[in-house]
Amino acid sequence: DTGVSQDPRHKITKRGQNVTFRCDPISEHNRLYWYRQTLGQGPEFLTYFQNEAQLEKSRLLSDRFSAERPKGSFSTLEIQRTEQGDSAMYLCASSSSRTGIADTQYFGPGTRLTVL
Amino acid sequence: AQSVAQPEDQVNVAEGNPLTVKCTYSVSGNPYLFWYVQYPNRGLQFLLKYITGDNLVKGSYGFEAEFNKSQTSFHLKKPSALVSDSALYFCAVRASGYSTLTFGKGTMLLVSP
Numbered sequence: 734d735t736g737v738s739q740d741p742r743h744k745i746t747k748r749g750q751n752v753t754f755r756c757d758p759i760s761e762h763n764r765l766y767w768y769r770q771t772l773g774q775g776p777e778f779l780t781y782f783q784n785e786a787q788l789e790k791s792r793l794l795s796d797r798f799s800a801e802r803p804k805g806s807f808s809t810l811e812i813q814r815t816e817q818g819d820s821a822m823y824l825c826a827s828s829s830s831r832t833g834i835a836d837t838q839y840f841g842p843g844t845r846l847t848v849l
Numbered sequence: 850a851q852s853v854a855q856p857e858d859q860v861n862v863a864e865g866n867p868l869t870v871k872c873t874y875s876v877s878g879n880p881y882l883f884w885y886v887q888y889p890n891r892g893l894q895f896l897l898k899y900i901t902g903d904n905l906v907k908g909s910y911g912f913e914a915e916f917n918k919s920q921t922s923f924h925l926k927k928p929s930a931l932v933s934d935s936a937l938y939f940c941a942v943r944a945s946g947y948s949t950l951t952f953g954k955g956t957m958l959l960v961s962p
Binding site: 737764766773774775776777778781783788789824826834835837838839840841842843845 | 853881883885890891892893894895898900939941943945948949950951952953954955
């Protein structure tokens, strides 16, 4: 397997612009997660998909954030009307429910967003 | 609600010495516990996990962790540290029946030559 990939790796945008990030999970992983990590903090959960269904969303995920996983494969995370507080590393992870209880999440390299 | 505490922001150890990175957790029900390592500008790499059974879990790169239910701890250990072990270490917990991880703030491990 080639691991979780994320694109772009870095994104600089101006306040008020929309941005979209892509995550490609490990092939055949049916679960996909988005996390946000700010400096000096651990990753914070944003949202979770099993196949194409979005099963859970954090209260951290404001209305400006939307995520999709249309065919149960790759996922996109869109942030509308970006704010400086959105500057962070956005991490994607995937796992397989078929491995049994406590499936391990494998993380991608992240997309670093800077909002000017 | 579930939470993780990593009481040390930084741990310093000399190469060849044993290392311990501390983690305590709070969760309802049985915990699933994980350790991840993060190198600069990289994602998180999985090291090891505890689900059930033997309290001593062995993982990648010679790391191991000891689950202590009475102390609600899951400390990461290695008998002999390497300079290349220098990185940011995260402990995470997941309650059984749930899918999302809750992470601690991380502990920076610095191994000096």
